[in-house]
Amino acid sequence: MNLAVFFLVSSAVTYGLYALFFHYSSFIWSTNATIPLSEWTPWFSCFVGPGQTSGIQLYVLYVFMFLDILLSLFFYLGISKIKPSSVKNFFILFLIVLTLCFFKTVSFFPPMSAAALGYLMFLYLFCTFFISVIFSALSDRAWILSVAVIVVLFAACIIPTNAMMFSNSIYMFAPALRMVHGFPLQASYCPYDYFLSIVAAAWMKLGLPIYSFDILEQFSYFFFFLALFFFTRKYLMNKLFSIYLIIALVIIRVYGMDGGIVLYYADTPLRLDLWLPILICAYWKGIKHWSVGLLTGVLIIFHHTFGLIYGLSYCLLVSVLLAIDMLDKKQRAGAIVKEYFSLYSINIAITLLACLLYTIFFQPVSSNFIAVLLKYGVGTVPITRDSFYWYFPCICATAFFILWKNRPSLPERYFQTGVFVILLAMGNSLYYFTRSYSVNMINISGSLLLMFFLSFDLVHFELNKERTVVVRKFLMPVVSVVFIVTMSYFYSAGAIDKISQQLSYLSRGIVFKPGEAYHLNLDEVKKATANSPKVIFLSEFDFYYYYEGGYVPPGFYSYTRNWPFKKDLLNFINTQADNGYYIIVPLNEFQDFKEYIVNMDHSNKYTQTPHFLLK
Numbered sequence: 040m041n042l043a044v045f046f047l048v049s050s051a052v053t054y055g056l057y058a059l060f061f062h063y064s065s066f067i068w069s070t071n072a073t074i075p076l077s078e079w080t081p082w083f084s085c086f087v088g089p090g091q092t093s094g095i096q097l098y099v100l101y102v103f104m105f106l107d108i109l110l111s112l113f114f115y116l117g118i119s120k121i122k123p124s125s126v127k128n129f130f131i132l133f134l135i136v137l138t139l140c141f142f143k144t145v146s147f148f149p150p151m152s153a154a155a156l157g158y159l160m161f162l163y164l165f166c167t168f169f170i171s172v173i174f175s176a177l178s179d180r181a182w183i184l185s186v187a188v189i190v191v192l193f194a195a196c197i198i199p200t201n202a203m204m205f206s207n208s209i210y211m212f213a214p215a216l217r218m219v220h221g222f223p224l225q226a227s228y229c230p231y232d233y234f235l236s237i238v239a240a241a242w243m244k245l246g247l248p249i250y251s252f253d254i255l256e257q258f259s260y261f262f263f264f265l266a267l268f269f270f271t272r273k274y275l276m277n278k279l280f281s282i283y284l285i286i287a288l289v290i291i292r293v294y295g296m297d298g299g300i301v302l303y304y305a306d307t308p309l310r311l312d313l314w315l316p317i318l319i320c321a322y323w324k325g326i327k328h329w330s331v332g333l334l335t336g337v338l339i340i341f342h343h344t345f346g347l348i349y350g351l352s353y354c355l356l357v358s359v360l361l362a363i364d365m366l367d368k369k370q371r372a373g374a375i376v377k378e379y380f381s382l383y384s385i386n387i388a389i390t391l392l393a394c395l396l397y398t399i400f401f402q403p404v405s406s407n408f409i410a411v412l413l414k415y416g417v418g419t420v421p422i423t424r425d426s427f428y429w430y431f432p433c434i435c436a437t438a439f440f441i442l443w444k445n446r447p448s449l450p451e452r453y454f455q456t457g458v459f460v461i462l463l464a465m466g467n468s469l470y471y472f473t474r475s476y477s478v479n480m481i482n483i484s485g486s487l488l489l490m491f492f493l494s495f496d497l498v499h500f501e502l503n504k505e506r507t508v509v510v511r512k513f514l515m516p517v518v519s520v521v522f523i524v525t526m527s528y529f530y531s532a533g534a535i536d537k538i539s540q541q542l543s544y545l546s547r548g549i550v551f552k553p554g555e556a557y558h559l560n561l562d563e564v565k566k567a568t569a570n571s572p573k574v575i576f577l578s579e580f581d582f583y584y585y586y587e588g589g590y591v592p593p594g595f596y597s598y599t600r601n602w603p604f605k606k607d608l609l610n611f612i613n614t615q616a617d618n619g620y621y622i623i624v625p626l627n628e629f630q631d632f633k634e635y636i637v638n639m640d641h642s643n644k645y646t647q648t649p650h651f652l653l654k
Contacts, residue, residue, distance in 0.1 A: 080604065574588075622654035
């Protein structure tokens with residue numbers, strides 16, 4: 040009963056914050072700086088128009104997540120102290136009405152979902168139900184279950200459904216190529232921080248073709264899912280939920296992803312799910328162990344944006360535990376603070392030192408790119424009223440409530456790790472708050488689903504901690520399977536299409552499908568430039584010209600569409616032309632860059648080959 044009342048309170052609080060947010064949304068979304076659209080390059084101008092920027096949304100929604108937990112606890116404790124049952128029942132009825140209004144307003148359509156029709160849909164639903172039941176039956180037979188999970192994950196993640204989108208991956212590949220040519224990290228220009236480009240640079244250094252890089256992406260999903268499965272088998276109290284978590288994650292993250300899992304390098308676990316090594320380390324060694332701080336510090340330096348988020352989450356974890364101990368223990372506050380300082384000062388110091396080292400030694404030479412995007416809101420998108428994410432504040436608050444309520448009965452490591460899971464999921468949500476595209480909710484679904492099934496594990500514990508009744512024992516596992524089948528329905532169209540592609544590849548004996556190299560006609564360029572190394576390509580695929588031709592990508596805006604401002608791009612190519620560089624435009628992309636070629640100094644001096652225009 041207590042749990043149901045708290046969920047109603049949390050839903051009502053979320054609805055209130057939801058209404059408050061959209062009441063002030065016009066102001067929230069209008070706080071980005073603006074400049075005339077004519078000053079942007081065409082590739083950026085389409086992302087800064089009306090309704091295209093989110094302002095301070097990410098900060099507001101992040102604060103709202105914490106407010107949801109605090110206000111839910113406050114109102115729940117207030118209602119629980121009401122003595123007359125008639126008054127309490129009135130409040131509960133009022134909460135039910137608010138909750139129903141909230142559910143009706145948000146609706147229930149998972150992100151990027153598309154349901155299929157016909158017998159294939161029913162066959163797919165039966166398969167997911169059958170796998171869920173069989174894996175549940177194997178839960179106590181660890182070795183057989185582990186082998187079965189490995190086989191299923193290998194089939195889902197490695198057998199291809201598509202090739203990667205090479206134009207999007209240039210953001211990471213171009214800086215990697217500069218690293219390969221000897222440029223320091225700071226001068227490589229990594230808009231997605233260093234780590235992704237370091238991985239790509241290592242791939243190139245090993246002499247592996249960049250067109251087969253999607254194989255590494257596929258294995259990153261495979262090992263992420265596998266690590267998450269084995270971690271939750273150790274961590275969760277009811278081991279069934281580790282099975283349901285992985286099945287749901289495959290359904291949503293692999294088969295719910297529009298286009299496939301290797302479409303965008305920047306959306307892989309190599310970028311978005313490095314919270315898992317920190318979480319495993321915190322569970323295995325304990326949150327006060329120095330290795331947690333060291334791992335966080337390394338990420339702050341080499342994977343800066345998400346490293347800062349995970350560092351902030353860790354500091355918040357320590358603060359939350361400190362606050363709870365100060366409320367629960369009868370010791371003096373000063374003694375508790377002193378104890379916490381001795382336990383966690385090393386990790387906090389490592390985190391702060393990593394921030395200092397990054398600022399002094401690793402700050403990118405052209406670090407203003409991200410600052411420009413945030414200042415003007417380029418590529419940010421406001422959250423929608425019917426976003427599926429609005430349910431997660433309720434889940435966060437409910438999971439925290441059960442953890443807090445049952446703290447004396449839970450193992451300390453389980454409790455601390457559970458709070459960390461919630462904070463990491465909230466931190467990872469900043470990625471979605473910044474760019475609230477539906478696909479980005481799927482991209483961070485690993486942390487969100489872990490928190491979701493943690494709440495299921497806690498509800499199961501709450502229902503069965505005093506006495507085990509058959510209905511209570513099987514209630515949450517049954518709810519989990521129903522959830523899996525429901526998600527299977529919502530994502531059935533994409534899943535059926537992708538599984539059909541995988542079966543087609545298997546029937547032809549294809550397990551790995553690397554991308555194909557481009558035909559770039561570089562002989563023309565070599566001949567027209569007399570093999571000069573001083574070339575600049577104005578092209579959506581400029582990286583591949585540099586990569587195949589053995590050239591060094593010049594400047595910090597490669598690929599070319601990284602340039603946000605017209606005048607900066609024009610000044611750059613004019614300066615480089617004066618320094619003896621050839622400015623080369625593929626003829627099939629000439630219209631995209633005509634404005635810059637025409638406005639260059641001495642624009643009448645050019646050479647044309649069958650496929651290129653050279654200035």
